[in-house]
Amino acid sequence: MQRDKRLLLIFIITTTFQFAIALYLIIDSELVLSNGQEIKLRLKPVDPIDIFRGHYFQLNIESAVKIENIDNWKVGDKCFAIFDEDSLGFYKLKSISELEPSKNKVYLSSKIMWIIQSDSMATLQLPINKFYIEESKAKQLESEISGIPSDSLKAYIITNYNNGKITVKDLIINKL
Amino acid sequence: MGIEKHLSELITNNVIDEKIASDISQYYMNKGKNVSNNKIVLAFAIIGSVFVGLGTIVLIAYNWHFFNKSVKLFFSLLPLISSSACGLYVVLKKNKQQIWKESVSIIQFFTIGASLAMISQIYQLQGETYQFVLLWVITALPLLFLYNSKVTTILLTSYITYYAIGYYFENSLKMTPLLYWLIIAIIIFHTYKFYDKNKNRRLLKIISFITVISISMIFASIFTNASATETTIIRSWAYLIFSSLLITLSNYSEIIGPYDKKSLQVVGYLGMLSTLITLSFDGFWQIQGAFPRSSILQFNMDLLLVIAIFCMQSIISLNRIKHQGIAKIDYYELIPIIFVPIFLGGIYLDVGAIFTNLIILALGTITIVAGNRQNNILIVNYGMLIISILIICRFFDTEMPLLAKGIVFILIGCGFFVYNLILQRRKKNNAT
Numbered sequence: 001m002q003r004d005k006r007l008l009l010i011f012i013i014t015t016t017f018q019f020a021i022a023l024y025l026i027i028d029s030e031l032v033l034s035n036g037q038e039i040k041l042r043l044k045p046v047d048p049i050d051i052f053r054g055h056y057f058q059l060n061i062e063s064a065v066k067i068e069n070i071d072n073w074k075v076g077d078k079c080f081a082i083f084d085e086d087s088l089g090f091y092k093l094k095s096i097s098e099l100e101p102s103k104n105k106v107y108l109s110s111k112i113m114w115i116i117q118s119d120s121m122a123t124l125q126l127p128i129n130k131f132y133i134e135e136s137k138a139k140q141l142e143s144e145i146s147g148i149p150s151d152s153l154k155a156y157i158i159t160n161y162n163n164g165k166i167t168v169k170d171l172i173i174n175k176l
Numbered sequence: 177m178g179i180e181k182h183l184s185e186l187i188t189n190n191v192i193d194e195k196i197a198s199d200i201s202q203y204y205m206n207k208g209k210n211v212s213n214n215k216i217v218l219a220f221a222i223i224g225s226v227f228v229g230l231g232t233i234v235l236i237a238y239n240w241h242f243f244n245k246s247v248k249l250f251f252s253l254l255p256l257i258s259s260s261a262c263g264l265y266v267v268l269k270k271n272k273q274q275i276w277k278e279s280v281s282i283i284q285f286f287t288i289g290a291s292l293a294m295i296s297q298i299y300q301l302q303g304e305t306y307q308f309v310l311l312w313v314i315t316a317l318p319l320l321f322l323y324n325s326k327v328t329t330i331l332l333t334s335y336i337t338y339y340a341i342g343y344y345f346e347n348s349l350k351m352t353p354l355l356y357w358l359i360i361a362i363i364i365f366h367t368y369k370f371y372d373k374n375k376n377r378r379l380l381k382i383i384s385f386i387t388v389i390s391i392s393m394i395f396a397s398i399f400t401n402a403s404a405t406e407t408t409i410i411r412s413w414a415y416l417i418f419s420s421l422l423i424t425l426s427n428y429s430e431i432i433g434p435y436d437k438k439s440l441q442v443v444g445y446l447g448m449l450s451t452l453i454t455l456s457f458d459g460f461w462q463i464q465g466a467f468p469r470s471s472i473l474q475f476n477m478d479l480l481l482v483i484a485i486f487c488m489q490s491i492i493s494l495n496r497i498k499h500q501g502i503a504k505i506d507y508y509e510l511i512p513i514i515f516v517p518i519f520l521g522g523i524y525l526d527v528g529a530i531f532t533n534l535i536i537l538a539l540g541t542i543t544i545v546a547g548n549r550q551n552n553i554l555i556v557n558y559g560m561l562i563i564s565i566l567i568i569c570r571f572f573d574t575e576m577p578l579l580a581k582g583i584v585f586i587l588i589g590c591g592f593f594v595y596n597l598i599l600q601r602r603k604k605n606n607a608t
Binding site: 003004007008010011014015017018019021022025026027030033050052053054075076078127128130131132134135158167168169175 | 292300318351
């Protein structure tokens, strides 16, 4: 009897823990969606597959940035990528910072992937790179994209942004 | 039907009568049936659960775009809710039956993944697959302590290994996946504490092999000085020490607990052989030679770690020699110590490859002789495997001059003929 009670207690703790994680993911995303501002980012998508989460578009957001004091940075360093809005209403990567920027700026925590010393350029690993999509839609979109020369392909994502957190809402292709 | 033969012999010799013989025969037939039935039920329950779990994952991966968000959210939590309900039933009603616990644990493991995957799709949660797998493993980890399911142990170990590989490569071999080491420690602790060595040994064997292979693979991740290519030599030495440590540990049944000692031996021997074969190529030492020699032994965290492991391995081996005598020691355990002068010589004098080849040849020969002495065909075959691999590597080694290759091959061949002659003579002498 004692053993049964103990087992039930472990069951309750385990299940609560599992639901807590699932609910945390939901609530955290809902908070960004309800409180965040909408921002758009240009990209060049391709279509790979994740064995667990299905088809998605690799977003390939422009992630190369010119840095003034390039010698102070090395590959693998963590940084904050700061975005600025352009005249057409799209957000573009402008600079990076070691310290967290002020709340009125749009920024994402990221990591330096490559550095080209001669050009003072760094490529960042941004925390947004996927857009999950249904299997048949992914294939249809993929064939549409493959027919468009990469120069004239115009694609962007609509996201919601709130204090360094971002949630992807939609992927738009060639409707600019 | 071995028992039938023995029984008829006992009847003929009037040891037992026919009635007793038929009782004995009946007893063994029923016993065999029960055992094999139980095993089949357990195996089918496990296979069934894995299929249902994987099917759920694939269904979720389909991405049900035509539902609206709230319907999708409901469906995302449905696998978790339904499998938890099954779990509650098992905890309350069937908590003494391992088949139920195994099945429900596997299903819960996969439904956790399915729920997390669907939430990821709905909210477009970012991150690489290995990060998703980590979240899945952390969420599913308590299942181990709830159901003591061996298949869940296997699943968790495999998935956390996937995470560690992804993490280590994503960070350009410069960051140790600390969470892997923490979670694998929890899994090992659980295996020690809750699994009986004598129950369900087949699954325990699989657990042992998967755990040892996983640790051997991720062992490299403790070295984070990836930018220095010259430290490859240090890593090779580390793998030799690690492999011999596995072989040493296999002798301490009180330390390895429920783990199968064969898994440590097999992974240890094969790990050592593959490292030695890599070191037997002259090209490996040439690459090392391209760097300033002093930089190979420069002081860094990697070197410090290797020296620490080396000291630990040496102390254990020396302690064993002191207490059990040198005859009881497996010669493979001494390879890391023998390799200290070879590494130093290899760095400064370009003799590393020659000595490594000699060591492999010696190991192969000693293994064949030892197998022959113990009358163990498996050990003899392992010795043959070592020498065959060495021959294949050297035969196709284009860096070796043809003349030297020819002479060495003939000499080694003659060596084996001579040894055979000595063996035959000794046999004859023993017979007379």
